[in-house]
Every structure is written in structure tokens, then in C-alpha cells.
Amino acid sequence: MLKIAIIGAGAISRAHIEAYLAFPERCTIVAVSDIYKDKAESRIAQYQLNEAKAYSDYEELLSQDIDMVSVCTPPYTHAEVTVNFLRAGKHVLVEKPMASSLEECDAMIQAADESGKLLSVVAQNRFRTPMMKLKSVLDSGLIGPVVHSQVDSFWWRGHCYYDLWWRGTWEKEGGGCTLNHAVHHIDALLWMMGRPTELLAFMSNTSHDNAEVEDLSIAILKFADGSLGQITSSVVHHGEKQQLIFQGKEARISAPWELVASSSMDNGFPTPNPTLSAEIQAYYDNLPEVAYEGHAGQIDNVFSAIENGDPLLIDGQSGRATLELILGIYKSASTENKVQFPLTADDPFYTRKGIQENVPHFYEKSSSVENFQDRSITMGSSLKKV
Template sequence: MERIAIIGTGNISHNHIQAYLQFPERCQIVALVDIYPEKAEEKKQRYGLTNAKIYSNHQDILNDESIDVFDVCTPPYVHAEISINALNAGKHVLCEKPMAASLQECDAMIDAANASGKTLSVIAQNRFTDAFWRLKSVLDCQQIGKVCHAQVDSFWWRGHSYYDLWWRGTWEKEGGGCTLNHAVHHIDAIQWMLGFPTEVVAMTTNVSHDNAEVEDLSAAIFKYDSGALTQLTASVVHHGEDQKIVIQGEKGRISAPWDKYASIAADNGFPVEERNIELENRLEDSYQSVPKLTWTLHTGQIDNFLTALQTHGEPLVDGTQGKRSLELITAIYKSAMTRSIVTLPVQPSDPFYQTGGLVALAPHFYEKSSSVENFSNEAAIPLGKDMDKQG
């Protein structure tokens, strides 16, 4: 039985609490920590967490031997501090995305996990969707041949007031805009599927939120050793919120939401009207042969995390995997800010690797024009369209 402390009880904590409650024989929430204790109390009452004690500071429970896991749901700028403190105190850590505010902090978290022998995992819940799970499985079968191109659309919409919350929309507290805080899941998914690129070039802008320092729209291109390219668009200005990944291979195309297409060339190289139905049928069979996940999204990842703890194994998304996503995001920001092509990996001597380096160099598209401590009501955080339906 793993005893869980939820650190930070804002909106995203709902997803974590609801997930843990699916596994009452494997875990129990015993502490709720928030600098606004009334928010923790509200979660306690809402979810009937009668055995959970409320605290206003994570430091108060570091030495509490009745707690096994720190589940970190705070704003990003304190992820590293809390996670490292917990690991050093002998606690396992599950940390929300983004993993930290810098690559230097990521490495410090990984070092703390290695030194303590405790498990560190970083939230990347989109890996635990049937859409991405099955897409990766089909890709791994190599039926579409060499990958040539991927299109990643991380399209979201947020109203102007979204950035009124005191910590949002600032480089120091949030660490970035839509590239970091919305596209991170799709960036994680594409690097999970295609591997790590060698070069990144990007542009960022803010076109619709004049109460935020950070970008609300970005476009990037990743280049791989094979010559393949990925083009990624991150946005919080797209009405309708549409997310997808399309992977083009030499022999065919596959995508999430699921679809497949295999062209046939005429003698002159132009596509003929008929398609390679034999290959499309094989791709469909491969897709349908992958069993559906028992648990998805945060619940799926928390199931995986609990299993890792109970079997002394490794979670699917460990600290190293969490850092890779942030490294790609860091490269996007560096490219946009320096107007250059960035070569990966980002070296420790690079200012963009170091804590505070990106914040010091980042442009302020606007200054925050208003700020609220908390919104009067908590709307559920949308996790995206159902990518499991057919395209």
C-alpha cells in the first residue's frame, strides 16, 4: 500500500486524485498540501479523503515516515525544489509536466533520484491513450517503411482571462507559454515514437493574449539523422481545439486520430486513383490487434507508476524521458530567441541549459496587465479531443 501526499491542490490535482481513487487496494491519499489550505480542504471534502491531513508547506512532511510518495501538482517553478527535497528525504516522486524550469534542474532531479534509489516519474499522460499506444505499435511494425515526415498539431484555445492567474503567462513562474505547457505532451509523444532529433529551428509569437509575457503560438521543425522532418505547431489561439499526429512513411501514412493511406504510383510517378489496399488492410489489422488499454491518461500513468513501485521496476516515463521533452522545448525557445538552428543535445555550458538562463534571455511579448490569486470557480482542465476515434 503506497501512501500518497498530493503537493498542490489546484485544477490538475483533480486528475491525480481521481486516478489514485481507482486503486484503493494499492494506495491511499494521506496528505494534501497547498499554500492555500482552503483549496486542500475543498479537495478533501469533495473526494471524501477522510484520512488525509492538510498542510500548507511540503517541508512539514518531508520526514513523515507514513508518506511514501510525493505527487507534485504545483506550478512549474517549484517542481525541482519540491521533487529534490522529497527524493533526498527518501520519497518516491511523480511530478506533473513540465518536469522543471531548466535542463539543469532536470539533471539535478535525476541525480537526486539516482542517489536516493527512489523512483522519479514525470507525467506524460498522452502516452497512455489508445490512440498513441496503437499508433506507436503500428509504427514499430515498420510496415510504412522509412519515416519521411511527421506533422504534429497541438491546437488549443484559451480565453484572454486564462493568463490573469498570478503565476501564468510569466517566464519566471510558468517557464513558457503554449510550447511548454500545452504542446509538451505532443512533443513527448513524437520523440517517444521517432526518437531524438539532431537539429531544431523555430519561431514564436503572441497574437492574442496581451496579458502574458510568453508566446501563445509557435512553429518548429525538427530534423533527424535519417533526414526526416517533423513540423510542430503549438497554439492556444485555435478555436475548436484540434490535436493530431500524422506520420508519413515511404510506403504509407498513419495518424492519430487513426487513419491510414497508401498511394500507388503510375509509371510517371504521379499517384493513380486506386490505393494500396493490401498495405492499408495490413496496417488496419496491426492497429486493431493492439489490445485497448485498461486505464488511460492520468489513471493509466498512475497505474504504471504504482506498478513500478510495487515490482521495483522502471516507470514508462522516468526522469530521463521527462528531460527529453524539456530539452526539445528549450531548443525551440533558443532557436526562436536567437534566430538560429539549434544543434542537440543542449550542452551544460549553454545559458539556455542553466537555471535562470532562459528567463534572463526571453523576450516579453507583453507585460501582465492583471493578476488574480485564484479564480472564483475551477473549470475542469480539458485534456484534448478524443484522438481514439477514426480520422
């Protein structure tokens, strides 16, 4: 029976708690920590965590008998909290984004390597049936080589969203929609396509004058095989319709699932290819459903890695790769130059200090609120289908 601690009792902590509660034979939550102790106590009461105790200082837990922690704190604290728990001999599941800089990512990975404990970065949308099936179809080669990939990470957030004290700042949140909303779609793109060799990006703040950071960005990617891609990251899109599209030489597939296969007529214009469409659709339909979805799926994978030595599907290197691509977008949009990968340790965008010195402040936060009323959060109207 694994003993679990939740670090940070904000809105996202609910997803972690509910996921752990799906495995009562494998784990028990023994602690919830938050700088506002009443929030930790409220979470314990809400979920009737009878074996859990509330803490205001997570450092009290470093020496306790705990096997694994979920880090659900604001992004600027991820590296410090994660490194401290890894060094204390605990496995760590850290929320997205992994950290605020590649330098911090490397420190987290080093701590995991030296401690021998597992470090996993939340990318729960990989553990959804449509996403797993999409990846399998791509890997099958049925659509041919991918020539164009498209990420539409469309969200909508009201002006008051950035009133929360740590949101909308480069120092505390680490960035805007590209880092904190599109991160899941960017992770999925890298999982399916690998890292691009270069990109060119633009970003803006169109609707939130209480935030330093962007609320819209667009990036154009080039991959080693010559294929192109595009990523739109937004918190200004009504309807929050999100999708990943892959155009292969033979067919087009996407999540949410849509399939189109074309052949060429004698004059070069398209005509449907029903034979290939049927083959791809049959392949997709025969793929298995995932056993557990979302956070529960990822926690099941981490537990299996702890219990049986199974492969960890999303590790620190994976989380770092996602952040590297995001920082490439920030670098290109900030410098108005094309960016090539990898970003090395001497790059200004490798460290938090360098990032903060080189990114634009679209606006300055003049006021903030300490806490919002505890309400449910939306996960995007189509994200669960992606």
C-alpha cells in the same frame, strides 16, 4: 498499501486524485498540501478522502510516513519540491513540464539516483489506446521509414486565462503554449521518433497582451536519417483539433487514427494500395487496449515499478529530453538561429537565469488574480483520442 500525498490542490490535482482512487487496494491518499490550505481542505471534502489531512506547508510532510507524492504545483516549484521529497525517501510523480530548466532536471535526476527512489514525469497521453497502437504500428515497420512527422498541438485559451498570477511569466510558468500545452505531443513525438539533430523555430504572442510568453510557435525539425518534422504549438486555435501524423515511404498513419497507403502508377502519380492498407489496419485492430488510461495508466505503471520492480516507462531522463527539445525551440525563436542538439551545460538556455535573460517579453503582466473559481478544465476536444 502505499501512502500518497498530493502537493498542490489546483485544477490538475483532480486528475491525480481520481487516478489514485481507481486503485483502492493499492493506495490511500493521506495528505493534500497547498499554500492556500482551504483549497486542500476543499479537495479532501470533494473526494471524501477520509484518511487525508490538509497542509499549507508541504515541508511538514517530508518526515512523515508517506511512500509517494504527486507534485501538482506551478512549474517553477517542481524542481525544489521534487528534490526535497526524493531526498526524504519518497517516490515522486511530477506534473509536466518536469522543470523550468535542464539544470533543474539534472538536479532532480541526481536526487533520484542518490536516493534510490523513483522519479516519473507525467506524460499521461502515452497511456491511451490510440497512442499505444500508433507507436506499435510505427515500430512494426509496416509504413516504411518515416520521412515526415507532424505535430498539431492546437488549443484555445481566452485572454483571462493568463490573469492567474503565475501564468504567462517566464519566471513562474517557464514559458507559454510550447512548454505547457504542446509538452504532451512533443513527448509523444520524441517517444516515436527520437531526438532531432537540429531545428529552426519562430514564436509570437498574437492574442494575449497580459502574458510575457508566446501563444503560438512553429518549429521545423531535422532528424539524423534526413527526415523532417514540424511542430505547431498554439493556444489560439478554435476547435482545439490536435493530431500527430507520420508519413512513411509506404503509408501515412496518424492519431486520431487515419490510414492511407499509396502505390505509384506508371506515370508516378498515386493510386490506392488496398492490400497494404488492409494489412496495416488488421495489425492495428489486433493490438490490445490499455488496461488503464491517462493518469491512471501512468500511476499503475509507477505502482508496478514500486511493487514488482517493473520497468518505469516514463522516467526523469524522458522528461528531460522533452524539455530539451522545447528549450531548443525557445532558443531558436529567441536568437533567430538554427539550434543543434544536445544543449550542453555551458549553453545559456541550460539554466533558468540564462533562459530568462535571453527570451523575449512579448508583453508585461500589469495585473493578476490570486485564484480562479474552481471550475473544470478542458483537456482538448481530440486529445483523449490521440
